[in-house]
Amino acid sequence: MPAYADLIITDAHIHTVDDDRSVAEAVAISDGRIVRVGDMTSVERLADVETTIIPCDGRVVLPGFIDAHTHMESTGRHLVHADLSEATTREEAIDLLTRGDIGHEWIFGFGYDESTWPEGELLRRDDLDEVSTERPVVAYRVDMHTASINSVALERVGDTLPEDDIELDEGEPTGLITEDAVGVVSEQTADASPTLTLLEAATAHALSLGVTCVHDMVRHSDAPRVYRALDIKDELDLRIRLNYWSNHLDAVDELGLQTNHGSDRVEVGAIKTFTDGAIGGRTAKVTEAYVDGEGTGTWVVDPDELEALVKRVDDAGHQLTIHAIGDEAIEVTLDKLESTDSPGRSRHRVEHVELASDEQIQRFTESGIIASVQPNFHQWSGEGGLYDRRLGEARSRGSNRFRTMADAGVNLAFGSDSMPIGPLYGIHCAVNARDPSQRLTVDEAIEAYTLGSAYAGFAEDDLGSIEPGKLADLVILEESPWEVPNAIAEIEVWKTIVGGEVVYRSS
Numbered sequence: 326m327p328a329y330a331d332l333i334i335t336d337a338h339i340h341t342v343d344d345d346r347s348v349a350e351a352v353a354i355s356d357g358r359i360v361r362v363g364d365m366t367s368v369e370r371l372a373d374v375e376t377t378i379i380p381c382d383g384r385v386v387l388p389g390f391i392d393a394h395t396h397m398e399s400t401g402r403h404l405v406h407a408d409l410s411e412a413t414t415r416e417e418a419i420d421l422l423t424r425g426d427i428g429h430e431w432i433f434g435f436g437y438d439e440s441t442w443p444e445g446e447l448l449r450r451d452d453l454d455e456v457s458t459e460r461p462v463v464a465y466r467v468d469m470h471t472a473s474i475n476s477v478a479l480e481r482v483g484d485t486l487p488e489d490d491i492e493l494d495e496g497e498p499t500g501l502i503t504e505d506a507v508g509v510v511s512e513q514t515a516d517a518s519p520t521l522t523l524l525e526a527a528t529a530h531a532l533s534l535g536v537t538c539v540h541d542m543v544r545h546s547d548a549p550r551v552y553r554a555l556d557i558k559d560e561l562d563l564r565i566r567l568n569y570w571s572n573h574l575d576a577v578d579e580l581g582l583q584t585n586h587g588s589d590r591v592e593v594g595a596i597k598t599f600t601d602g603a604i605g606g607r608t609a610k611v612t613e614a615y616v617d618g619e620g621t622g623t624w625v626v627d628p629d630e631l632e633a634l635v636k637r638v639d640d641a642g643h644q645l646t647i648h649a650i651g652d653e654a655i656e657v658t659l660d661k662l663e664s665t666d667s668p669g670r671s672r673h674r675v676e677h678v679e680l681a682s683d684e685q686i687q688r689f690t691e692s693g694i695i696a697s698v699q700p701n702f703h704q705w706s707g708e709g710g711l712y713d714r715r716l717g718e719a720r721s722r723g724s725n726r727f728r729t730m731a732d733a734g735v736n737l738a739f740g741s742d743s744m745p746i747g748p749l750y751g752i753h754c755a756v757n758a759r760d761p762s763q764r765l766t767v768d769e770a771i772e773a774y775t776l777g778s779a780y781a782g783f784a785e786d787d788l789g790s791i792e793p794g795k796l797a798d799l800v801i802l803e804e805s806p807w808e809v810p811n812a813i814a815e816i817e818v819w820k821t822i823v824g825g826e827v828v829y830r831s832s
């Protein structure tokens with residue numbers, strides 16, 4: 326242990342998230358790692374003239390939040406282009422698009438959620454023609470599985486879109502597109518948003534919310550190259566674990582990339598794939614039909630294809646992370662993952678797990694498969710909300726059952742899916758879930774957003790709690806979540822520290 330500390334954080338309530346859930350007054354940091362945690366007197370003994378001291382005036386200090394499921398480029402787009410997640414009506418969305426012009430020929434909007442609007446209607450070409458009849462306009466729905474384009478955009482790219490993914494009305498495209506068609510539009514307009522610009526905006530935003538590490542899902546993207554270039558220049562303040570989409574698997578194997586290999590800032594994570602779609606688009610695979618529309622969802626990747634992929638990825642020694650929302654998708658995903666040698670030791674993950682049955686939750690416990698879940702998805706489980714309308718009240722209340730999962734001993738990792746990034750908002754949602762029987766305690770929710778997510782990234786020896794030897798990633802809050810459990814979402818971050826460096830300070 327070094328004689329002196331570079332940085333001491335003191336006069337604080339430090340919730341360490343260690344095994345005993347102990348609370349300390351001060352923490353000393355040297356060379357980017359935590360060297361002592363304890364009372365002020367014992368920690369301040371490590372100070373000399375060179376030591377930076379941050380007195381916290383009794384503020385709460387937590388381990389830095391680890392968001393186990395982000396789409397940083399998408400977050401960047403919300404920050405750089407029109408952020409339609411703010412719209413509470415169709416008119417507001419149109420207005421944001423009209424004002425959110427950054428000078429590119431295309432006009433972009435991201436993150437609209439018509440389920441929260443009084444009319445509840447998806448945007449179509451007629452709506453977006455109100456924004457412009459001269460320039461192409463595209464508005465992405467919050468789940469990114471659906472987008473809406475105006476007449477000019479349809480003229481430009483209509484011929485290149487896969488027919489199955491275009492909505493028609495009497496043979497005419499309505500401007501609503503889904504799945505692969507959304508991907509085609511994104512690719513054709515990629516130059517409007519340089520990756521570096523998006524990632525810098527998203528990274529700064531995440532740090533301001535207390536996030537110190539993300540597990541970022543990358544697809545059709547040069548984000549990995551941009552992150553590594555920033556890392557080499559020592560300009561990356563956030564830790565990034567890259568979960569590569571399965572369409573990168575050939576490249577990953579050809580280049581010899583391996584799960585958990587990398588630097589302390591950028592490492593290779595899992596191989597990611599889909600099974601089903603999402604509840605909003607009625608494409609999540611459910612055993613019982615939707616209450617407000619036809620059918621029981623669709624496979625985005627069908628079970629046979631999934632089986633082959635699981636085998637190949639697992640044989641190559643990579644971690645797997647599989648999107649599964651509806652109970653049928655979860656069932657099939659568990660079947661395939663359980664067929665691998667040691668799903669628990671490989672820390673295979675299922676993303677979302679929104680509609681898990683009791684029996685499925687038990688299977689997570691027994692296999693050690695990680696449930697990588699998004700507490701902020703409770704934004705749709707409120708009375709009269711999206712889940713009520715699509716699934717009925719009983720299934721809405723039975724969605725995202727974190728209490729049942731925690732009690733069963735499931736490995737829980739929390740993330741946001743960038744809808745939006747915000748761990749305090751997510752913790753708030755988990756603590757204040759609609760169904761009282763599914764609420765987590767503040768301690769449990771924080772643990773899932775720190776140590777739980779660290780475990781999902783094989784990083785529990787380095788991250789996720791405030792203990793000697795671990796990397797010094799911390800967040801200092803303006804208020805205590807334990808004192809305002811009904812208003813955790815409003816708590817401000819005072820400072821964010823990564824590797825012993827203050828990388829965000831509130832103004």
Ligand SMILES: [Zn+2]
Nearest residue numbers: 394396542742
């Ligand atoms: Zn996602």
